[in-house]
Amino acid sequence: xxxxxxxxAQKIQSISQAGLSFSKDIxxxxxxxxxxxxxxxxxxEYTGLEMEKIRGLFANETGYQTPKVDVRGxxxxxNRILMVKEKVDDKWSLPGGFCDVGLSPSENIxxxxxxxxxxxxxxxxxxxxxxxxxxxxPPQSHHYYKAFFLCELTGGQVGIGNETSAxxxxxxxxxxxxxxGRNTKEQIEMLFSFYINPNKExxxx
Numbered sequence: 001x002x003x004x005x006x007x008x009a010q011k012i013q014s015i016s017q018a019g020l021s022f023s024k025d026i027x028x029x030x031x032x033x034x035x036x037x038x039x040x041x042x043x044x045e046y047t048g049l050e051m052e053k054i055r056g057l058f059a060n061e062t063g064y065q066t067p068k069v070d071v072r073g074x075x076x077x078x079n080r081i082l083m084v085k086e087k088v089d090d091k092w093s094l095p096g097g098f099c100d101v102g103l104s105p106s107e108n109i110x111x112x113x114x115x116x117x118x119x120x121x122x123x124x125x126x127x128x129x130x131x132x133x134x135x136x137x138p139p140q141s142h143h144y145y146k147a148f149f150l151c152e153l154t155g156g157q158v159g160i161g162n163e164t165s166a167x168x169x170x171x172x173x174x175x176x177x178x179x180x181g182r183n184t185k186e187q188i189e190m191l192f193s194f195y196i197n198p199n200k201e202x203x204x205x
Contacts (some may be wrong), residue, residue, distance in 0.1 A: 005046050010143055013039040014065040043117055067131075067143040072096035072183060073151045074191040080169035081191065082153075084116045086179045087165050089194050094148075095164075109149045117167045118159025121151040127152035127194045128203040130187070131134045134178075135176040148187065150194055 019032030024187050044051050072094040083092045095116040099108045106123035111119050132144040158167045170176060172192045178185060185191035194200050 005042060007133070009039045009042040009086075012036075013142075014040070017065045017174060035084040067145045069099040069105070069145050069147060070096065070132075070182075071099055071105055071112045071147045071149065072187075073109045073121065073123070073149050074127065074194070075113065075117075075151045075153050076195050077120065077153060077169050079195075080171050081166070081188065081195075082113075082117060082119065083176065084164040084168055085166035085168075085176075086182070087163055089179050089181075090165075091179035092168075092170075092176040093179040094188070095181070097163075098166050105151065107128075107146055109147075109151065110111070113151065114156065116164045118156050118161075119167075120156035122154050123149045124152050125150040125194075125198070126202055127191060127200075128187070129205075130198055130203070134193045134205055136180070136184055140181065146183075146187075148191060150191070150198075 006085065016032045016035035016039060020036065023029055023032060029164070040051060043049065067194060073082075073096055074094060082095065084095050095113045096109060097112045097116075098130050099105060103111065105126075109123055110121055113119055126147060127150050128146075128148040130144055130146045130148070134139060160167060168176075175185065175188060178188070190203065
């Protein structure tokens with residue numbers, strides 16, 4: 001299925017946001033606002049979401065728009081990978097989430113794993129930096145980069161977080177139903193390949 005409409009809407013939104021942030025000419029500001037409304041109308045038409053909800057996604061966005069960053073951590077134990085069950089869709093994902101301002105990428109993933117699973121880890125290696133749009137994820141309103149870290153288990157104990165309902169380790173040939181907005185089967189398999197070959201070079205795009 002093609003999501004070219006989403007790419008167009010994202011680009012129009014990005015252009016309009018930058019223009020509204022940096023332009024000083026009143027007429028240009030009006031035109032950039034028209035572009036922003038157009039991007040919202042495209043999303044409303046193809047997603048079925050209400051205009052006000054879509055507008056809320058971008059209401060606090062200012063300045064030059066760049067991709068948002070999501071981090072995911074691969075923690076292995078006895079040839080199995082750690083996964084958490086997401087409350088929002090009742091499916092499974094690698095622990096992780098959007099990066100918080102003030103923390104480095106590795107600090108973010110350590111924090112996310114602790115909050116979502118109860119385990120304490122050390123981030124050892126950046127395995128992959130992927131563009132969500134180049135992989136079979138469901139369409140998203142924003143443009144995301146996904147950073148996958150290999151992490152070493154150092155302590156802690158199982159404990160669910162505010163956004164998770166279960167924590168479990170899975171073997172590669174017995175994966176649960178995945179929350180594909182967060183990770184795909186191919187990405188999990190990629191991380192198992194890093195577990196088998198720790199010297200493998202990082203993957204990008």
